[in-house]
Amino acid sequence: MKIALLGYGKMGKTIERLAMEKGHEVVFKSTQNASEGNLKEADVAIEFTIAEAAVENISFCFQNNIPVVSGTTGWIKRYNEVLKICEKCNGSFIYASNFSVGVNLFFNLNGYLAQLMQPWKEYIPSIEEIHHTQKKDAPSGTAISLADGIIRHSELDAWELDSKDSKKLNITALREGDVKGTHTVEYRSNIDTLSIRHEAHSRDGFALGAILAAEWLIGKKGVYNMKDVLNLK
Numbered sequence: 001m002k003i004a005l006l007g008y009g010k011m012g013k014t015i016e017r018l019a020m021e022k023g024h025e026v027v028f029k030s031t032q033n034a035s036e037g038n039l040k041e042a043d044v045a046i047e048f049t050i051a052e053a054a055v056e057n058i059s060f061c062f063q064n065n066i067p068v069v070s071g072t073t074g075w076i077k078r079y080n081e082v083l084k085i086c087e088k089c090n091g092s093f094i095y096a097s098n099f100s101v102g103v104n105l106f107f108n109l110n111g112y113l114a115q116l117m118q119p120w121k122e123y124i125p126s127i128e129e130i131h132h133t134q135k136k137d138a139p140s141g142t143a144i145s146l147a148d149g150i151i152r153h154s155e156l157d158a159w160e161l162d163s164k165d166s167k168k169l170n171i172t173a174l175r176e177g178d179v180k181g182t183h184t185v186e187y188r189s190n191i192d193t194l195s196i197r198h199e200a201h202s203r204d205g206f207a208l209g210a211i212l213a214a215e216w217l218i219g220k221k222g223v224y225n226m227k228d229v230l231n232l233k
Contacts (some may be wrong), residue, residue, distance in 0.1 A: 001215060004028035004042035004066065006057045007049035011071070014207040015046055022211065030083075042066055044214045046200075051075040051137065058093070059085050067092035069213045071099055071206070073141030083223055092217050096226045097141030097183075099209030104226045106198040110146050110185055113151035113196060123187040123194070124166075125150050130174045130182040138173035142183055147171060151187070 001024045005012045008029045016026050028037035028045075032053070039045070044067045047057050051074030061068045062085055070093070079095070086093045098104070117123055127150075129143040139147075139161060147159035147169050156169045163170040180200040187194045200206070209226070216229045226232075 001025070001092055001218065002027045002041055002043045003214065004030075004037075004039050004061075005046040006045055006047040006061075007072070009048070011048040011203060011207065012046075014203045015198075015210055016203065018207050019211050024211070034104070039066070040064055040168070042186055043114055043218055044069060046071075046210050046214055048072055048210075055082055058082055062089040062091035062093075064084055065089070065091070067214075067217045068094070069099075069210055069217060070095045071210055073097055074137040076141070076144070090221055094213045094224045094226070094229065096209075096213070097145045098206065099213060099226065100200060100205040101209050101212070101230065102205060103181075103183075103198055103200075104144060104209070104232065105228055106196070107145060107149060108181070108227075108232050109196060111153070112147040113185070113187075113194075114150045117187055117194075118153045120187075120189075121155075122189045122191075123155075124189070125154065125185065125187050126170045126172070128172045128174070128184045130176055130179050132178045132180070133175045136173060138175070138183065139171045140173070140183070142181065143171050143173065146183060146185055169231050 003024055003026050008031045027041040028039040045061045047070040049072050054072040054075040055078050058068050127143050127146055129140045158168050159171050161171055162170040182199045183195045213229050
């Protein structure tokens with residue numbers, strides 16, 4: 001598989017290392033200021049850039065018939081716009097707020113737990129996420145995905161950072177050192193607390209999941225997610 005890396009920071013370099021270990025070839029890589037290689041040689045693009053550049057990067061790949069796996073967060077308000085461009089170009093696309101296999105299993109567990117907790121109104125859900133100090137967006141895309149899974153099965157109408165509103169799901173976002181990503185979902189009552197937690201130990205899990213998604217996407221048309229890749233119902 002020939003890969004284009006759109007975004008060659010810590011994540012892009014981790015993907016390059018692991019992709020080459022798996023026998024894949026990186027034929028193009030780009031940063032905000034420079035690029036190397038030929039994008040049009042790529043079988044698939046893996047995009048980890050910044051929110052301001054993501055839509056343009058993804059659209060350019062669609063227009064050049066290159067499937068895209070995107071893990072950039074912070075641009076999700078324009079998701080429907082990207083889907084329309086993908087459909088117009090007959091493109092191939094996977095977006096995930098987090099490509100880690102463990103996190104995607106965690107998403108499923110979170111949704112199932114939210115269904116179980118739905119009748120028990122005395123338990124108040126909340127989310128805490130911790131990331132490294134260089135992460136620009138808050139809350140994380142992973143926390144937002146977790147929030148969506150909870151809100152879908154509750155009477156809450158939205159999530160909010162540091163919320164005091166009983167109708168909104170509170171998310172706390174902390175930035176500490178070089179934390180790779182820790183997410184905790186908590187249900188608290190006056191009697192007890194129930195929680196589930198995922199902690200990333202390195203970036204390798206995110207990178208391997210993105211490579212897995214890219215391998216899976218080759219030869220397909222349309223829009224997919226990690227549930228499709230991992231066959232999670």
